[in-house]
Amino acid sequence: MINKQKLKETLQYEMLLLPALAGFVIFFLYPSLQSIYYSLTNYSVNKLTYSFIGFTNYVEVFKDERILASIRNTVYFAVFSTLLQNALAIPLAIALNAKLKSKFLLRMVFFMPWCFSGLIIGFLWSFILSSSDDGLLNHVLHQLGIHFLPHNWLGDPGLAMKSVIFVAVWQTTGWAMIIYLANLQSIPAELYESVKIDGAGKLQAFWHITFKFLAPAMTINVLLSTIGGFKVYDQILALTNGGPGYATESITFSIMNYGFSENRYAYASALSVVMLVIILLISLVQLRFFSKREDNIA
């Protein structure tokens, strides 16, 4: 039997969700469904009166050398930027959780790069990493007499993506550090005391307590940085414009090219659906794995 009073109260709360739901439907759900629909057509600037063509676009996507290269580049970027970001953020968070007088200033310094847009950071680093005589990094290395280290950071096809990953990690590690810091502060101090009594060293304390109890923060950071890695665009645009050739083009680059330069809307929609599915699958696997870790803490 439905409790009318309870239903009325629940509906009042549900009403408050309506603005967010409306925004979600208008700005995400409807355009996404529309993209999926267009991906099954031949809609382009040359076929404004489009027709249904089934999965032809998807077949073409997986035959397109340029798109396959962009998928490989994107996976490479997402995996390594996620690994490096989290591998650096954890020790940084631990260091800035210690009793340091300057810890608040240092936290601000490390977090600050994340406050700027990826485009600005990209342009800044494109000047620093430039292979011209005025390129700051190479210039400083030459001045210091470290002549073997200056490289063609953005122009060498083998180095360009690594340079992009470096810049992305430089920008986002501070943000991941903040999430880990928040989690660190929730770990009971008694746990560390008890393992100390048991004779455990610092490394053992880190592995059995800190690393284990950082599971919630790790779930969020790894998930969000993976998703962000798959969507990378602005840093690549500013640093290398997808070059040299197609060496640093990401999936988003390909979508922008096919969708907004070549005006092949259906094809670009198919690629964006492929990207959605890849991100969805990887996110589900990650969530499953990391959720189990979180359950183990309990």
Added chain:
Amino acid sequence: MKNRKIALASGIVAMSLALAACGSNASNNTSNGHQSSSTDSSTNASESASNTPKEKVPVTMVVQYNPNLFSDLETSFEKANPDIDLQLVFMDNAQANKVLNAQFAAGEGPDIAPMNLDFFKLGYALELNDQPFIDRLSDGAKLATTQADGSIFSVPFETWFQGIMYNKKIFADNGIEIPKTWDQFIAISEKLKAAGIKPLGVGDKDGDVIGKMALGVVLSTGAIIEPDIESAKTTYSASWKTGLDKFYEVVSKGIIGTDAFGMSVDDMVNEFLTGKSAMISMGSWQVADMHKKAPDLDFDIFPYPSVAEGQDNWAVGGVAGGGGVNAHSKHIDEALRVLDYIASPEGDAQWIAVTHGGPVIKGTQGGLDPSLSGLQDTLGAGRTYAPWEGFKKINGENFVRTWFKTSQEIVSGKKTVDEGLQAVDDYVSKQLAALK
């Protein structure tokens, strides 16, 4: 109960803020507008007769130069048209296509902007055939801007051209002569290298510098083949192979390398202006800025060396600088008046005084900048061409950006010349097939 009211009020405020942020600015003139192209002179007359101060109509126009350079032109235009506030907006050439596409698709965008065939097909660009300024265009400019079906949606303000700029002092001090062939170019580059001077500065982050230089050299083996390409009478693999095989010898000789990809065009120009490189592949649009940054630098330009002896030397060039009218602009009449002013002998002269391009309007007075005098004969003989501007069926801008990427792959060794040409031919075939 009080908490629920606060929560509900907060939700409504949040929704309102979100909608306000997404809405277009009422004072921005780039939202949806009428499509009429006729001038309502009676309305203007009654408004000018009124004693109430009239707000100026803002017209935004994209330029691919520093907008501050055009202050004289803006002042003259606004003096002749006191009811219009001309606002010049810079947009980078490499990204303009994508940015404008997104803006036009949203029903927004500037009033005057570079237009292309795709924009016209999508209804973003107004047809300009009946406008009075079209007949003022020189024959060459009119031909370049007319589409295969006779429609015109873009009006140029200048011809642009490029070749190889060189530092006259470095050349004189090292006894270097202007090269006529690519072998001679390689020889002088090696001589400069041996003297400890960087022979050629290359900032190829976007692929355009090496890409256009290659085309400049290839033109000597046969230019203006695009109509035959579009009608499948020939391919780039057949036409460009000899020229590109010769051009890319500069890679094996170490004159051009992948370090070019780590430098921007600005880096390249700055190196040249500070005397760190002897030559750069550059053109008319950069000259004003170069003189401003290095007024004492004595430089000139020569056309691209030919592949073999006895062949003509060409400059890469075409028409540029203007644009078309956004079909969804709120101020179409005013935008047309801007085009009408600049596409006149007086307006065009003011435009090319800034950009150092060539005139496109009949009767425009204007001479070549002394630093571009080396191209006088080439320009006079009409040996200026930009292959991608020769396309009438497919989007030339997209074609050339694909070529730039392919050129980078050839330089980095990822593709051979033959593979690069095949990739370009495949791209053209796909684009032509999509039209069927």
